[in-house]
Structure formats: C-alpha cells, structure tokens
Amino acid sequence: MTLDYTTKGKVTLSMYEYIDKMLAELQSDMNGVSKSPAAGHLFNINPDVAKLPEDKAQLFHHLVAKLLYLCRCTRQDTQTAIAFLCTRVKGPDEDNYKKLTKVMQYIRNTKHLTLTIKPSTDPKWWVDSSYAVHLDMRSHTGVIMTLGKGTTYSASTKQKLNTKSSTEAELVAIDDVMAQILWTRHFLVAQGEYVPTTTIYQDNKSKILLAENGMQSSSRRTRHLNVRYFFVTDKIKKGEVKVALCPTHDMLADFFTKPLQGALFACMCNKILNLPCSTSPAVHRSVLD
Numbered sequence: 001m002t003l004d005y006t007t008k009g010k011v012t013l014s015m016y017e018y019i020d021k022m023l024a025e026l027q028s029d030m031n032g033v034s035k036s037p038a039a040g041h042l043f044n045i046n047p048d049v050a051k052l053p054e055d056k057a058q059l060f061h062h063l064v065a066k067l068l069y070l071c072r073c074t075r076q077d078t079q080t081a082i083a084f085l086c087t088r089v090k091g092p093d094e095d096n097y098k099k100l101t102k103v104m105q106y107i108r109n110t111k112h113l114t115l116t117i118k119p120s121t122d123p124k125w126w127v128d129s130s131y132a133v134h135l136d137m138r139s140h141t142g143v144i145m146t147l148g149k150g151t152t153y154s155a156s157t158k159q160k161l162n163t164k165s166s167t168e169a170e171l172v173a174i175d176d177v178m179a180q181i182l183w184t185r186h187f188l189v190a191q192g193e194y195v196p197t198t199t200i201y202q203d204n205k206s207k208i209l210l211a212e213n214g215m216q217s218s219s220r221r222t223r224h225l226n227v228r229y230f231f232v233t234d235k236i237k238k239g240e241v242k243v244a245l246c247p248t249h250d251m252l253a254d255f256f257t258k259p260l261q262g263a264l265f266a267c268m269c270n271k272i273l274n275l276p277c278s279t280s281p282a283v284h285r286s287v288l289d
Helices: 016-024 054-073 076-086 094-109 166-190 205-217 227-237 252-256 262-273 282-288
Strands: 002-004 011-014 115-130 140-149 151-158 198-202 241-245
Touching: 016 054, 016 094, 054 076, 054 094, 076 094, 076 140, 076 151, 076 252, 076 262, 115 151, 115 166, 115 252, 140 166, 140 252, 151 166, 151 252, 151 262, 166 198, 166 227, 166 241, 205 241, 227 241, 252 262
Parallel strands: 115 198, 198 241
Antiparallel strands: 002 011, 011 115, 115 140, 140 151
C-alpha cells in the first residue's frame, strides 16, 4: 500500500501493484470489465446450483481473501460484494464464482481508483441495515465513518442474529458498531483532539425514537428487544453521541448494505473514496452525465 502525502492536508492511499498481481492470477473466464462490483441480485442464493470443483473452490477462497484485504485498505467501493462472498467461501458454487468474476472485472475496469482522506476533527457516522436479505433471513449492516472527507472506517457485515422488523435490524446495527464509535472517540481525545458530540446518522425515525427515549418509546411490538440495544440511550444522555435523521438518498451507509447500481452507485462511490472528477472512472462519468 502506498501513502501519498504530496498534497498538504490530504493523504491518498493506493494499491496499484497489489491489484496488478491479483489480476495476473485470474483465469481466462474472468476476462472483461464491469461497471459495478455486483448486480442487484447479489444476496440471492440458489441451493440447486452446482458446487465448484476443489481447485476452483481454492482459487475462490484465495481471491476473496485478497479482496478482503484490498477493500478494507483502499477500495471500500467493493466492500459490500466482498462481504457477501466471504459468507460463501466454505461451499462456493457456480453462481458465487460468477459474482466473484464481476468483482474482478470491476477491479480491472477501475484499478486506478484511490482513496483520499482529508481529515478534520469532527467524526461523523452513518449506520444502516437491509432487513432479512440473506438466505437465513438475517439482515445486513452497513457502517461508514468520516473525519472530514473520504472513508476513515467502514464495515459491511451480515448480522449474527435474526430480527423481527426493520427497526429491530437498525437497532442491532447501531449496537454492533457502538463499541467502535466510542473507541474512536476516546482515541481522538487521547491524542489531544477536541471531539464534539459524535453524530450518528440514521434514516429510520422509529429507530431514532427508541435510541433517544429507550423504553419510553417501546411498545408491545418492540418489548421483546434485548435491553442491550438501549445501551445507546445511555450514551446519548451522557452527551457522547447523538442520533440525527438523514434522508435515504444521502445515507452513505446504504452503500454498504445493498448492491447499488447506476448513477446512485457512482455518486456514493465518489463520496466514499473522495474522488476528484479528474480521476473518476469514465464509466462513472458517463452514468452521471
């Protein structure tokens, strides 16, 4: 990974050599390019599809592991697709291989993209979830944190328990990320930085009411929720965090919960990687024009 501090107040992270070596390992059936890392049916699974032979399954596991490192370091635009592929490494099938192929074709088409971080001292978090999108009806959590512009932290993960509503899925998402939010806040304070109340953006009004009011906004429909999901209420009362409503079309965490397409994908990708127009991939410019 290369860290470029040439421009004052910014750092640009790239992994050109890593990507070139990974592309050189691909088989001929992964040739071609793609405009996005995943199609809209990313989370769909067909149990009747044939499993991969052992040699191809090993290649699948190997490439997904390399992609996982890449998407956590500099290519967060591929993180949602790779999060799903990580759930399939134990028994990959032909459909999973096709989805991996699409990711690699997208990487080939956009291998020049970089992540540029322009920091400030005001951390903002976006937390979202997609309800019951996995085969076992579990939901998917998306998280992104910025310290100015560009992604400082992001996550796209399958939730570890089943929920009974989209509101509950949102509660699980914010509870899962709260430890990281508080750790980041305390870390910045320990470096001598002034950190105002951390803002967590959500697009679910019911979730915000539950977070702010705890059991006072609970009803029979939400009474079954475990008390631990009201941990955030205590942190709000102490002034450490606050939850704010964010319009769905501005919800950056939405990028990490579902495979966005077209102009919305391009717009979100540019915000997440903090791409200047001059380095945006041609495919993204053509979609936005």
